[in-house]
Amino acid sequence: MIGRLRGTLLDKQPPWLVVDVAGVGYELEASMTTLVALPAVGEAVSLYTHLSVRDDAHLLYGFLRDQERTLFRALIKVNGVGPKLALAILSGMDEAAFRRCVLDDDVKSLTRLPGVGKKTAERLIIEMRDRFPHWESPEPSLSGLEGGSQPGSSEQDPLADAEAALVSLGYKPTEAARMLSGLEGEGSTEAMIKAALSRRMAG
Numbered sequence: 001m002i003g004r005l006r007g008t009l010l011d012k013q014p015p016w017l018v019v020d021v022a023g024v025g026y027e028l029e030a031s032m033t034t035l036v037a038l039p040a041v042g043e044a045v046s047l048y049t050h051l052s053v054r055d056d057a058h059l060l061y062g063f064l065r066d067q068e069r070t071l072f073r074a075l076i077k078v079n080g081v082g083p084k085l086a087l088a089i090l091s092g093m094d095e096a097a098f099r100r101c102v103l104d105d106d107v108k109s110l111t112r113l114p115g116v117g118k119k120t121a122e123r124l125i126i127e128m129r130d131r132f133p134h135w136e137s138p139e140p141s142l143s144g145l146e147g148g149s150q151p152g153s154s155e156q157d158p159l160a161d162a163e164a165a166l167v168s169l170g171y172k173p174t175e176a177a178r179m180l181s182g183l184e185g186e187g188s189t190e191a192m193i194k195a196a197l198s199r200r201m202a203g
Contacts, residue, residue: 002026002060006046012038014165014189015087017062019045028062029083031072032091032165032197036190037064052083059083071095074131078124085115088169089124092197102128112200114170159184162192 005028007021014035019026028049039045047062048069061083063069068090075086089098092113101109102125110121159180166176179196 002049002051004046004048005062007044009039009041009043009045011041013161014193015091015168019047019062026060028060029087030062030064031068031087032169032190032193033094034062034064034068034090036194038190061087067095071098074128075124077131078127080120080123084170088114089116091169092200098128101125158189158192161189162196165189165193166196 005019005021005026007019007026010018010020010025012018012035014032015029017028017030017035017038019028028047030047034047047064048066049063050061050069050072052059052061061069061072063072072083072086072090075081075089076083081089089110093101093109097109100106105125107118107121107125110116110124111118116124162180162183163173163176166179167173171179176196179200180192183192183195
């Protein structure tokens with residue numbers, strides 16, 4: 001099991017990133033919450049990881065904080081929730097926001113996430129009440145961090161990359177385009193994704 005990687009961030013094309021560890025490039029998929037908080041390409045990075053082994057692939061997921069990984073692992077134990085949906089949930093809200101939804105029976109907020117219908121939201125609330133990790137000293141939320149691609153990013157078309165990333169999370173192309181409408185001025189892919197998700201959840 002690969003539990004953590006420390007190396008150099010080689011590339012980030014949401015929702016994917018590549019980390020060089022002693023000459024080996026590890027490709028990971030990450031939530032938008034983690035991606036918007038990553039350092040610039042070429043800088044050092046340390047990520048908690050979760051390895052998913054399937055018959056046709058070994059998939060590695062990266063998380064900036066152990067708490068996000070803990071929640072990811074709890075989510076994929078819920079009936080009907082796989083890694084893709086778990087990442088979509090973590091991309092739309094951080095751990096603190098998700099915990100509030102569970103404790104407040106907030107089905108409406110959960111159904112704003114791609115792939116989460118009313119039944120899935122209700123199942124998440126019921127099952128996660130027992131599985132949700134309890135932290136005595138929660139780490140600061142990432143929602144207040146400044147997003148934005150930083151010098152060295154390999155992005156060519158931030159708007160197209162942002163739309164592709166949203167589609168990969170489960171949003172329909174037309175919905176992704178609508179979420180990004182008017183956000184061209186945000187500049188970077190990560191900043192546009194963050195603004196689009198915030199707009200969607202506030203919707």
